[in-house]
Amino acid sequence: MRTGADVVVVGAGPAGAATAILFAEQGLDVVVVDRARFPRAKTCGEYLPPEAARVFDRLGVLKAVDAVAAPLRGMKITTPDGRTLVGTYGAVGAFRPYRQHGMAVPRLALDAILVERVRALPVELYEDTRVTDLVLDRDRVVGVEAQGADERPMTVTARLVVAADGRASVVAQRLGLRSGHRLRRMALMTYVTDVPDCTEWGEIFVDPPDYAILNPQADGRVNLSVVVPLADVRAHASRLEQFVAARVKQMPHLARRLAGASRVEPVRAMGPLAYRVGSPKQVGALLVGDAAGFYDPFTGEGMFAAPRGAEVLAETAGGDLRRGDVTLATTAAYEARRAAEFRAKAQVTRALQLVIGRRWLANTVASALSRRPDRLDLLMGVIGDFVPPAALVRSLLFG
Numbered sequence: 001m002r003t004g005a006d007v008v009v010v011g012a013g014p015a016g017a018a019t020a021i022l023f024a025e026q027g028l029d030v031v032v033v034d035r036a037r038f039p040r041a042k043t044c045g046e047y048l049p050p051e052a053a054r055v056f057d058r059l060g061v062l063k064a065v066d067a068v069a070a071p072l073r074g075m076k077i078t079t080p081d082g083r084t085l086v087g088t089y090g091a092v093g094a095f096r097p098y099r100q101h102g103m104a105v106p107r108l109a110l111d112a113i114l115v116e117r118v119r120a121l122p123v124e125l126y127e128d129t130r131v132t133d134l135v136l137d138r139d140r141v142v143g144v145e146a147q148g149a150d151e152r153p154m155t156v157t158a159r160l161v162v163a164a165d166g167r168a169s170v171v172a173q174r175l176g177l178r179s180g181h182r183l184r185r186m187a188l189m190t191y192v193t194d195v196p197d198c199t200e201w202g203e204i205f206v207d208p209p210d211y212a213i214l215n216p217q218a219d220g221r222v223n224l225s226v227v228v229p230l231a232d233v234r235a236h237a238s239r240l241e242q243f244v245a246a247r248v249k250q251m252p253h254l255a256r257r258l259a260g261a262s263r264v265e266p267v268r269a270m271g272p273l274a275y276r277v278g279s280p281k282q283v284g285a286l287l288v289g290d291a292a293g294f295y296d297p298f299t300g301e302g303m304f305a306a307p308r309g310a311e312v313l314a315e316t317a318g319g320d321l322r323r324g325d326v327t328l329a330t331t332a333a334y335e336a337r338r339a340a341e342f343r344a345k346a347q348v349t350r351a352l353q354l355v356i357g358r359r360w361l362a363n364t365v366a367s368a369l370s371r372r373p374d375r376l377d378l379l380m381g382v383i384g385d386f387v388p389p390a391a392l393v394r395s396l397l398f399g
């Protein structure tokens, strides 16, 4: 039993590790619990937008991340009719990225780097320890029940429980906050080698109903993620390698790109990708990162949104914890700030899903963007999280 912590963070992925770092830096008593032992693998496209560097710098890990990352100059987007748009990360008008490149970073290394930073601070970290339930006192969340690898039960009580336990969040489920989404897609991810000239650019192949992303890693492997309708995978669940090979063949531009490539890892599947999570009605619990909801990896912002969400959470709740306690007003303030931070980008992401889901629309939009490189730059800035979506909307409406 561990009683009386200020914060218990469930999950030590990018959201949880960042939350723990930021609260510990405020001098708060922080406990972190993760069911895994780090380094641990994570199914992900492993692309980071330029703005992620700013958050990693703030967390004190940018140098270590740079040592394992491959810089990406931008994205090459190939549409169903074979047109390729080349978008770079550069200054757009008054908007400047933190750095002029994105990154490809192996999750095995990135998540371990963040946990190393947690270890360097006065934080109690329990790995191999799964949170199984919440401790409730009437309508207040006051801690978590957990179980270590030796099956020994453990209780941690704290003034604030932060759910950073990802897409299958026990906290979100226990609070009845999670529901399905009508966008039903699945991602299939593996690594390939021998893709010619695949080093400095992420490559997206849009071919409705599928899309695929190539993301070149520093070790020479290329992360290949293929996103398909969930219903199409069901019958092939036991033969994912063959399914991916067949799907690649059906995407002619991707197939040509991968003609001489070899798959060097088994295929890992994850889905349904999108789900919704509501706001907690109980005092004492806040959600961050994937535990707070997820849509689709097309614009690859989850790994930026997770630590950025942690910044918002620590700024909002940290003051309340230091001055007194968290209340429903803390929850409301956090939810309002989260909405202000992420809502506009989420709308752009949804609009992009409409575009990439329809062959004619994807071709038409790409053709329009190729005639207006300034708008492509703005879109890259929005995807890269350094241009506010309103600037893109202004350009679309007023020229």
Ligand SMILES: Cc1cc2nc3c(=O)[nH]c(=O)nc-3n(C[C@H](O)[C@H](O)[C@H](O)COP(=O)(O)OP(=O)(O)OC[C@H]3O[C@@H](n4cnc5c(N)ncnc54)[C@H](O)[C@@H]3O)c2cc1C
Residues within 6 Å of the ligand: 010, 011, 012, 013, 014, 015, 016, 033, 034, 035, 036, 042, 043, 044, 045, 046, 047, 048, 049, 129, 130, 131, 132, 164, 165, 166, 167, 168, 169, 170, 187, 188, 189, 225, 270, 273, 288, 289, 290, 291, 297, 300, 301, 302, 303, 304, 306
């Ligand atoms: C297929 C796919 C591709 C993606 N590609 C990209 C991309 O290219 N770029 C990008 O930015 N984002 C991408 N994302 C999104 C990104 O992976 C997530 O947004 C990010 O991992 C969220 O971080 P997190 O810390 O919230 O959750 P996670 O990284 O999932 O971490 C959650 C942690 O909680 C722990 N945990 C879970 N349950 C418990 C429990 N009961 N008790 C204790 N610990 C627990 C887990 O062990 C884990 O360490 C992709 C997502 C998918 C599905």
